[in-house]
Amino acid sequence: MAEQPGRNGTNGRTFDFPRPLTTVDVVVFAVREDALAVLLVQRGAGEGEPFPHAWALPGGFVDIDRDRDLEACARRKLKDKTGVASPYLEQLGSWGSAARDPRGWSATHAYFALLPALAAAPLAADAQWFPLVSGGVKPKLAFDHAEILDAAVKRLRNKVEYTSLPAYLMPAEFTLPDLQKVYEIILDRPLEKSAFRTRMLSADLIEPVARMRRGPNRPAQLYRLKKARAPVFFARTFNPPEG
Amino acid sequence: MAEQPGRNGTNGRTFDFPRPLTTVDVVVFAVREDALAVLLVQRGAGEGEPFPHAWALPGGFVDIDRDRDLEACARRKLKDKTGVASPYLEQLGSWGSAARDPRGWSATHAYFALLPALAAAPLAADAQWFPLVSGGVKPKLAFDHAEILDAAVKRLRNKVEYTSLPAYLMPAEFTLPDLQKVYEIILDRPLEKSAFRTRMLSADLIEPVARMRRGPNRPAQLYRLKKARAPVFFARTFNPPEG
DNA sequence: TGAATAGTGTCTGTTAGACACTATACT
């Protein structure tokens, strides 16, 4: 890790390299108004600010005094913008290059988070939800954030095929048709009700509560996530690809 | 990304934060002598070098003049230590904290690479292959590299259940029993020959060459990877967990 | 009673798992 020569005319063992900028960005997803939505932040326009007024993923520099590690930094950024903690936070990957930030060589550690729909209340003033239309978002994003968002959406879509991740997008109590709806919104295709129910009910993921959702039709059983439930991985995807 | 206050008593918009150290580490896998093996590098003992003489993952500081981006940096480290390019390189994740490097707050971008067995020829002088025994490696590793290695092994094992990744560990020509053996080595359990063959042959992954492997028994058809074949994802895992 | 949605049951197709069976080389 340190066999490279130094760069300051010292003894060849120094670690005093020019250091890339280090940031953390978070892709925060929620389902709002029957669409998958992502949280964006509008950038300021101060002196030296790249991409003034552009929309960007919430994030920013690692603060080596406040942030014990990268994940703590991601949780801090998330909390700053939404006021809440996420029930699901996963590392997405890192993007680093000479070109992605006009201020110099920079590397960002990207995370993705899932928020229950209702938790979308106390947003920061500069933050806003944007629905995803055909995999992207309307405004042109700062830096390489469009690429990061694209990777996050792909990862989410892919994982939804064989995991219980959408459960983290649900409110505290929800019905099976509610959950199926969220799966369908993310995958953008209908699923078979019967197979869906069988899969979810046999997964030791949710438990019924003593209430029903009532409406102008047959009431539906309400469920909640089992306590501290880690995501479930199913052995098959939903629609085996290319029959 | 830059709405944080500055830290130098300037106008609150500077980006002149103290910067973490930025490194890249690569977990290089190969199958050697019927075992999964990982490439390690012995650290030097110069002044100020942390973990002198300890074994570590190949890697080191990002060189902002030579490395266009993180992946290029990983490829460079790999080439330096093995003399070859890897047919498969995937980002594994990043690890960053105040504690992982005694020289200060540091973040590493970890990659994992798969090498064909025979390509393990021209190693750097300080590099060596170590077989994995029960998921780990014998020597105590520098930094948090044991944790990174553990994550890489878990990721590999998991992906082998439903992808064609082991194909990248094979020499140019191989038989189906050869390939099955590599799957079994990584998964550490036997697989059904019939199901294995059906899966591989229906995957549009390999093609027969006009030769057979001869031995003291029935000859076996030799195959090669189809050109520029991306990894194949199967719709099911091998042994559906917990029937 | 009808509309609407919740929830179940039945049939079929695909494929993994188990394992027996055949094939083809060398000694």
Next chain:
DNA sequence: AGTATAGTGTCTAACAGACACTATTCA
């Protein structure tokens, strides 16, 4: 001929896909 490994076929279990059918509420 015997041994060893390559490769195929057959049967079964599990489960997703399709879709019909029943259940329960409100208007």
